[in-house]
Amino acid sequence: MISVKNLSKNYGNNKVVKNVDLEVKKGEVVVIIGPSGSGKSTLLRCLNLLERPNEGTIKFNDKNIDINMKDVKSIRTKVGMVFQQFNLFPHFTVLENVCHAPVVVQKKPRKTAEEDAKKLLESVGLGDKKDAYPSSLSGGQQQRVAIARTLAMNPDVLLFDEPTSALDPEMVTDVLRVMRDLAQHGRTMIIVTHEMGFAKEVADRVVFFDKGKIVETGTPKEIFDFPQHERTCDFISRVLHVI
């Protein structure tokens, strides 16, 4: 589905992502773990061209994506992104948040978009909140709206950048439940998270990322129980101790 070769991104002289290769198949759930500042967000943001990579190729459904292309709409609508800070539009109701882009970007008829949006809100357990404004929702509810908003574009791949890191602990489970549900329905997902339990349970593959590079990748069992690299061991034992 997505195939990344030799992807690099620098800010000035600071190489943040270094020659990364990553392959994600249709229906696969890939979890990326790693210390903060290692470039995980930057890597994700390169995949929907929110950041322009300095070099490398991105193939999407076997089609080469021009990393310098101007018309980014097609890739942005196929690769949905969920942010740590939710980034809901505060001046829109929940329903408008979800159906705005389908109407404005994809030119869906408003009625259809609203019907679809209501169904999506039901599916994340927030059908009764459609007329609320984001400010009246808890963080966990906001993040579920943000997931519905992303799903409304009907993307082929979902990127999650630490979707539960800004949440109070009691909100985390609700969001993870929605994500688990998506994974079980065969969604292709790339998830950056510190939720190791979730990673173990849901990931098809775990990638350990450090200092701009993929250090190792494997099944959850391989990475968590039999890590091959010292840095992976260190990181795993540190985060598992914290939890």
Add this chain to the structure above:
Amino acid sequence: MSFISSFSFMSQYWMMFVQGVITTIELAIISIVFGFIIGIVLAILKKSKYSILSIFAKAYIGFIRDTPLLIQIYIVYIGLPMIFDVNISDFATGVIALTLYSAAYIAEIIRSGIESLPIGQFEASLALGMNKWKMMRDIILPQAIKNILPALGNQFIGNVKDSSLVSVLGITDLMYQAQTVRGSTALGVQPILVAAAIYLVITWILNCGMSYAERRMSVNDIR
């Protein structure tokens, strides 16, 4: 003649002040509306990736902010007929000068309103496939404008006061009328004091209106 009774000219001349107030309000409203529209354009041009456009916007804003309004009024008054070779009414000249003037300030207000929004609002819009235009129109400007309403209100009050300068063009605004009354009555400072009092009242009403609006907005604040 006591000071108080020296204001008895008002019984004869009050209509002039009323006319002056109307003209002053007209000047302020028209110039804030067009200044707002041009201000948005300038704010966007300033951010343009085409350096010609952003340099133009920066130079324009810098010129307006760093030269006296009175000089700008003369430039418009003398310059416009030279460029366009048409007769422009004094009122229109005054409106254009005030519009061009407030547009530069409003552009800066709008820029600060845009920059104060969380970066995530831009990222989420782009990640959903919006282009820059749709992002500005639907997501950024509505929020930015709501945040800068107090500053725009202050700019409007500024326009009310600054419009007194276009009286040099012979526009019958409040300031001009006060001067006319002064000439007709041979009084010293009294007509000017009346004008000052009227400016104060207008500003006071506008300030009250603004704090009322702000309170209303924070009560049903949707954020």
